[in-house]
Amino acid sequence: MFLVGLTGGIASGKSTVVSILRELGCAVIDADVIARQVVHSGTSAYVHIVQHFGNEILLENGELDREKLGAIIFNDPKKRHLLNSLVHPQIRRVMLKQTLWYFFLGYKYVILDIPLLFESRSMIRYMKSTVLVYCDPQTQLERLIRRNNISKQEAQKRIAAQLPLDSKLPLADYVIDNSGERETARRQVLQLHARLEASLGYLPVRVAAITVTTGLIVFAWTLLRRLWQ
Numbered sequence: 395m396f397l398v399g400l401t402g403g404i405a406s407g408k409s410t411v412v413s414i415l416r417e418l419g420c421a422v423i424d425a426d427v428i429a430r431q432v433v434h435s436g437t438s439a440y441v442h443i444v445q446h447f448g449n450e451i452l453l454e455n456g457e458l459d460r461e462k463l464g465a466i467i468f469n470d471p472k473k474r475h476l477l478n479s480l481v482h483p484q485i486r487r488v489m490l491k492q493t494l495w496y497f498f499l500g501y502k503y504v505i506l507d508i509p510l511l512f513e514s515r516s517m518i519r520y521m522k523s524t525v526l527v528y529c530d531p532q533t534q535l536e537r538l539i540r541r542n543n544i545s546k547q548e549a550q551k552r553i554a555a556q557l558p559l560d561s562k563l564p565l566a567d568y569v570i571d572n573s574g575e576r577e578t579a580r581r582q583v584l585q586l587h588a589r590l591e592a593s594l595g596y597l598p599v600r601v602a603a604i605t606v607t608t609g610l611i612v613f614a615w616t617l618l619r620r621l622w623q
């Protein structure tokens with residue numbers, strides 16, 4: 395098995411690309427979904443966040459007010475670092491569990507959808523390859539305004555909080571240019587899928603797993619025979 399990191403920018407089209415990859419039968423793990431799950435009320439990350447940030451970051455129903463928390467950490471690097479240190483280990487743990495599950499199901503590769511893969515950098519070393527879902531800055535701005543129904547200024551602020559998509563281009567192994575029609579993006583995804591399917595990158599881990607499993611079975615068998623004799 396090998397890991398493929400899929401990333402992009404806000405409203406660049408990651409979800410659109412992921413839904414095509416899922417249609418094609420790919421295993422995809424969504425870091426954003428996990429990030430929401432691990433801070434549900436009652437989880438250990440939730441308890442620690444409330445301890446550090448206080449009850450004022452809670453909604454009436456007891457869940458975290460993500461907007462409020464986002465606004466707090468946006469201008470305060472120390473608090474952002476603290477929040478990341480509480481949440482990231484939990485996200486990585488769930489991602490590892492899901493990856494192992496797909497491995498046991500026999501998938502050759504798993505796609506990890508990580509919006510800030512190039513910003514946080516901590517996960518890049520685990521990826522065999524990276525995919526950037528790109529779209530040109532003007533299109534990105536227009537799509538964000540339309541999808542979120544926000545002002546141009548607000549959209550520009552949100553885009554500016556991430557690395558510009560152009561600066562991520564040289565960092566990626568594959569680029570899906572989603573600046574045009576959906577159909578054009580779809581064709582590129584089909585090409586990417588064909589290349590991933592043809593890759594033999596999954597073999598080293600699979601051979602290692604088979605070798606270890608065979609070794610354990612032989613060891614257990616030898617041990618049992620000795621005990622019976």
Ligand SMILES: Nc1ncnc2c1ncn2[C@@H]1O[C@H](COP(=O)(O)OP(=O)(O)OP(=O)(O)O)[C@@H](O)[C@H]1O
Nearest residue numbers: 403404405406407408409410537541572574575576
């Ligand atoms: N090729 C396209 N043509 C027209 N609209 C598109 C295209 N691709 C995506 N969109 C639209 O642009 C918006 C952003 O796309 P999408 O939600 O896939 O981006 P994203 O990268 O997952 O965003 P985020 O990370 O902010 O959630 C959506 O409203 C989507 O329907």
